[in-house]
Amino acid sequence: MDRTLGFYIVQFLTGLADASALFLVACGLSLIFGVSRIVNLAHGSFYMVGAYVAYYLIGFFSEGGCAFWAGIVLAAVVVGLIGVGIEVLLLRRLYGAPELFMLFATFGVVLIMQDLSRWLFGAEDLLGPRAPGLAGSVNIRGTLLPQYDLALILIAPLILGVLWLLLNRTRWGILVRAATEDREMSDALGVNQTRLFTSVFFLGSFLAGLGGAIQLPKGGANLLMDLNTIAEAFVVVVVGGMGSIPGAYLAAVIIGELGSFGVLVFPESTLVLMFLVMAVVLVIRPHGLLGQAGAGAHVAFRAAEAVLQPASKKLKLLGLACLVLILVMPVLVGTFQLVLLTEIALFALASMSLYFMMGPGGMVSFGHAAFFGGGAYAAALLVHYLQTPMELAVLLAPLLVGLLALIIGWFCVRLSGVYMAMLTLAFAQICWSIVFQWGEVTGGDDGLLSIWPSQWASDKIVFYYLTMILSIGGILVLRYFIFTPFGYTMRACRDSALRVDSIGINLARHQCLAFAVAGVFAGLAGGLYVFSKGSVFPDEMAIPRSFDFLFMVLLGGVETLFGPIAGAAAFTWLHDQISRTDFWQLILGCIFVLLVVAFPQGIVGSINVRWGRFFANQNH
Amino acid sequence: MTKLLEVRNLAKAFGGIQAVDNVSFELEAGQLLAMIGPNGAGKSTCFNLINGQLYPDRGGITILGQRTNGRKPRDVWKLGVGRTFQITCTFSSMTVLENVQMALLSYHKQTRSLFRKVRRLYVNESMELLELVGIAAQSRRACGVLAYGDLKRVELAVALANRPKLLLMDEPTAGMGPAERSQLMELTSAIVRTRKIGVLFTEHDMDVVFTHADRIIVLNRGELVAQGTPSQVRANVKVQEIYLGTGKTPGTAFPTS
Amino acid sequence: MLQVEDLNTFYGKAQILFDMRLxxxxxxxxxxLGRNGAGKTTTFKSIMGIVRPQSGKIMFKGRPIQTLPPYKTCALGLGYVPEDRRIFSGLSILENLEVGKQPPRAGLEPWTPARLFELFPNLGERPHQRGGTLSGGEQQMLTIARTLMGNPEMIILDEPSEGLAPVIVAQLARTILRLKQEGVSILLAEQNLNFANYVGDRVYIVYHGSICYESAIAELSAEAYEKYCALQIGGG
Incomplete structure (x- = not known):
């Protein structure tokens, strides 16, 4: 292709056009989060559904300029109403529950909407209709730019202006800004928060639907849009600055331009560039380009707050009983169950490492799959390219992942609470996209095959014992760490950043190390996992896998040290039961939602309330 | 006498509002220096500048002969500065003992250790500090459930863990009853005299200020309006006008028994 | 106007109020009157519906309100001025007032920004200044003005004089008496005895989540004051 000035202008304008849809999603996300403190993971799904609904509505209205734009606006309204439905039927029941659980419920919605979309709209990618009257191109110094791109370029500033007027010049806008600052106070001043939330949810969902709908002629509609969009929207929110709508626009433009020009520089993965920009912005301005220090800083996931107690005698006996049971298992059950148990043990180790960050560390990660999958890929690549023996691969994988975690952690610890979580998700998505897009090295979608254990461990029973030793050992080591000075320092950092700083402790450095420790153990689990399966696919790094781990921890209850193990067992068993059905994501999503509504403390957490006294430390 | 703290022409503005403007003062070892002034006078900003939480726009801060402008709180702490907060700031998921152990772990550079369990580390040293501030009996209780006045004592014990030369105390007695207040301030005075350290504190209770401070500085709208001994400050016309009041309007006649 | 009976409120497992009545x-x-942690703020939050009491009865103008959410309590004519002021710092003075705005109430002259600026001249000087950049005293005025925008028949003030310079406290006291003349009933928490003496009609002393003393303010004897102080010590 000829690189003339016109070419660069067109590339720039294309970037601006790409930014529009992204901006709409990101500012919807930001508005909803500001008022309700819900990180709506389903926002990407709203965007996807907006595209699908617009496709069918435009088709239904048949030809004509009016039909196209009416279809787009109507699609946005439909999505807005879906958002309202979800808020009224589900989220409203959860206000007051821990933020993490609300967030989890929205991930259940993601799964449900994913399968419903597949069922309603089909798995085929859809090509969008052309906008009537804007189907042609304009010639810019010899390079063609679709006319529709010009329309997209105009839409974003228009919406930005309308939103600004809405927020600054109307009573509704003033109430939204007041509620964003202090919900309880505006309630006490006579503002009906429930109604305000619902209206904000409508607007936010409307914007996401509109974003999906307007990009239809350009990008069409497909089932990958939901998670890709939410990850990009998180990056936009973090880079632009918390709660700043002009910031969101600026960041969306930057991301759009990066996508547009990045293809020229590094076609394999434009997301890597996104990563670099995000890194630079966060180093220079930790609160984002237009964000203010302190905004949203008070939003943190509160986890375990109880004083740490060493295991009681009864709990130790229970653990011992479990150990004996695990030891004799191969005699009692068949190979198939042994494989399942192996998987449970590895997931338990991975979710324990996530718990280590979340519970004592107070750092929620939405991207733990990057460490688990990273371990799996590290081991697989070592075997595939260097013919490394299993023993060495299982040793090196955790170290490599520890290094990766150190790098990711170095950026993430600049933020806290939900923003840190968003950032971990964005990083994980970047790791996934590298693995997914860099086919020559990683095998892309086809994965890496034939990664088997060494000869001596190839027997299922031997491998079972090997896994059990390493994962139970890992879990106990992690548990021990919690009682050491480093574990205490992590908890101190979680409890009070201010106090930690004033007794001379470098918070960022310790949190970063906590990332690395968690990474090492998740990497160990991942490294072993690849040998138990014999292959690895990008799915092990994808967002749903991250949420699997999060779910295991939450299912078990964040308040308990052994919660993650129970959670991993319950989840893996459940997953095994439903994964053979056609719409298993739908079922899993419904289970997520129902569990969150029924057990806001997690299963072990709920048992703990009842049985806590039984297992409590008697000598205290 | 050595100068522990020297503040010269300190200034800090937030978005056009001059929170601290051209403030200079110093503090010598063995002295309690009170900083008073109405809310919004710039006391907390001053504290945060000295402590390193904020970066000054202008002026200089010298602690124990070292210029500390722009140093982070943890680096200021390493020079030998302890700090207690206005709104108590302890590790709520830990016991009183563990809170002090945490400060000692940091002092002994043990925070990255992954080997020994905390349960056996620096227990005696921590208990000594807790006994000093009179809260040893509650050492096994969680900080999250402690009464406000007791938390203030924990803060003091934590602040003393690195054997500071300079203590910064932001409203050390807020939320305490009158007897408890004077008890805590007498304890602080005793520590100041025996260990030859300096204390800079803010306080709303004029009883505490005029009974225990060796010197007082008065801030108003970011500016230093007066400094001197308690009797000098009490007699200062300007201070009476802006802060203490003349006693003719309600709420101004403070019970000064 | 307001009657609170046998109120018991918990935070988690900890009981804060014990048969509170007033x-x-x-x-x-x-x-x-009462020291920090005595239960004054919790009493107010229970009345407003910000925290839900476990048991007890709260009647406002003869209607039970203990199960109402805060915005409904406010709509009935009960305004709340919290201890920490809680100004919307990113909103201008006028916008802060707008948040508090409620429909006019029969029998009361409705509050408007213009009328409030008469009462609080400082605020009227810069109506577009952001709340977060105001001084402590101005913030206290704004938070009262904001609550008045709801045209309340009664307001609850949580430690209005805390942290203010004595001259501002005096100004505040006059404002409160002026509101009384306007027909607004007032329930306020204080630790400043002089302030209480100057503005109050009746006094309750709160200790450990319940009322331990009650009288007209004129009868608040030296004896009772001693008792109040003694409780402060005993509470430590």
Whole structure:
């Protein structure tokens, strides 16, 4: 292709056009989060559904300029109403529950909407209709730019202006800004928060639907849009600055331009560039380009707050009983169950490492799959390219992942609470996209095959014992760490950043190390996992896998040290039961939602309330 | 006498509002220096500048002969500065003992250790500090459930863990009853005299200020309006006008028994 | 006007209020005295519906309100001024007032920004200044003005004089008496005895989540004051 000035202008304008849809999603996300403190993971799904609904509505209205734009606006309204439905039927029941659980419920919605979309709209990618009257191109110094791109370029500033007027010049806008600052106070001043939330949810969902709908002629509609969009929207929110709508626009433009020009520089993965920009912005301005220090800083996931107690005698006996049971298992059950148990043990180790960050560390990660999958890929690549023996691969994988975690952690610890979580998700998505897009090295979608254990461990029973030793050992080591000075320092950092700083402790450095420790153990689990399966696919790094781990921890209850193990067992068993059905994501999503509504403390957490006294430390 | 703290022409503005403007003062070892002034006078900003939480726009801060402008709180702490907060700031998921152990772990550079369990580390040293501030009996209780006045004592014990030369105390007695207040301030005075350290504190209770401070500085709208001994400050016309009041309007006649 | 009976409120497992009871008559200024942590703020939050009491009865103008959410309590004519002021710092003075705005109430002259700026001249000088950049005293004025925008028949003030310079406290006291003249009933929490003496009609002393003393303010004897101080010591 000829690189003339016109070419660069067109590339720039294309970037601006790409930014529009992204901006709409990101500012919807930001508005909803500001008022309700819900990180709506389903926002990407709203965007996807907006595209699908617009496709069918435009088709239904048949030809004509009016039909196209009416279809787009109507699609946005439909999505807005879906958002309202979800808020009224589900989220409203959860206000007051821990933020993490609300967030989890929205991930259940993601799964449900994913399968419903597949069922309603089909798995085929859809090509969008052309906008009537804007189907042609304009010639810019010899390079063609679709006319529709010009329309997209105009839409974003228009919406930005309308939103600004809405927020600054109307009573509704003033109430939204007041509620964003202090919900309880505006309630006490006579503002009906429930109604305000619902209206904000409508607007936010409307914007996401509109974003999906307007990009239809350009990008069409497909089932990958939901998670890709939410990850990009998180990056936009973090880079632009918390709660700043002009910031969101600026960041969306930057991301759009990066996508547009990045293809020229590094076609394999434009997301890597996104990563670099995000890194630079966060180093220079930790609160984002237009964000203010302190905004949203008070939003943190509160986890375990109880004083740490060493295991009681009864709990130790229970653990011992479990150990004996695990030891004799191969005699009692068949190979198939042994494989399942192996998987449970590895997931338990991975979710324990996530718990280590979340519970004592107070750092929620939405991207733990990057460490688990990273371990799996590290081991697989070592075997595939260097013919490394299993023993060495299982040793090196955790170290490599520890290094990766150190790098990711170095950026993430600049933020806290939900923003840190968003950032971990964005990083994980970047790791996934590298693995997914860099086919020559990683095998892309086809994965890496034939990664088997060494000869001596190839027997299922031997491998079972090997896994059990390493994962139970890992879990106990992690548990021990919690009682050491480093574990205490992590908890101190979680409890009070201010106090930690004033007794001379470098918070960022310790949190970063906590990332690395968690990474090492998740990497160990991942490294072993690849040998138990014999292959690895990008799915092990994808967002749903991250949420699997999060779910295991939450299912078990964040308040308990052994919660993650129970959670991993319950989840893996459940997953095994439903994964053979056609719409298993739908079922899993419904289970997520129902569990969150029924057990806001997690299963072990709920048992703990009842049985806590039984297992409590008697000598205290 | 050595100068522990020297503040010269300190200034800090937030978005056009001059929170601290051209403030200079110093503090010598063995002295309690009170900083008073109405809310919004710039006391907390001053504290945060000295402590390193904020970066000054202008002026200089010298602690124990070292210029500390722009140093982070943890680096200021390493020079030998302890700090207690206005709104108590302890590790709520830990016991009183563990809170002090945490400060000692940091002092002994043990925070990255992954080997020994905390349960056996620096227990005696921590208990000594807790006994000093009179809260040893509650050492096994969680900080999250402690009464406000007791938390203030924990803060003091934590602040003393690195054997500071300079203590910064932001409203050390807020939320305490009158007897408890004077008890805590007498304890602080005793520590100041025996260990030859300096204390800079803010306080709303004029009883505490005029009974225990060796010197007082008065801030108003970011500016230093007066400094001197308690009797000098009490007699200062300007201070009476802006802060203490003349006693003719309600709420101004403070019970000064 | 307001009657609170046998109120028991918990935070988690910890009980904060124990059979709390109090009453405010129309046009009266009632003062709750008590040290930090005695339960004054929790009492107010229970009345407003910000925290839900476990048991007990709260009657406002003869209607039970203990199960109402805060915005409904406010709509009935009960305004709340919190201890920490809680100004919307990113909103201008006028916008802060807008948040508090409620429909006019029969029998009361409705509050408008213009009328409030008469009462609080400082605020009227810069109506577009952001709340977060105001001084402590101005913020206290704004938070009262904001609550008045709801045209309340009664307001609850949580430690209004805390952290203010004595000259500002005096100004505040005059404002409160002026509101009384306007027909607004007032329930306020205080630790400043002089302030309480100057504005109050009746006084309750709160100790460990319940009322331990009650009288007209004129009868608040030296003896009772001693007792109040003694409790402060005993509470430590």
């Amino acid at each position: 009453a405010v008559k129309r046009g009266e200024i009632v003062v709750l």
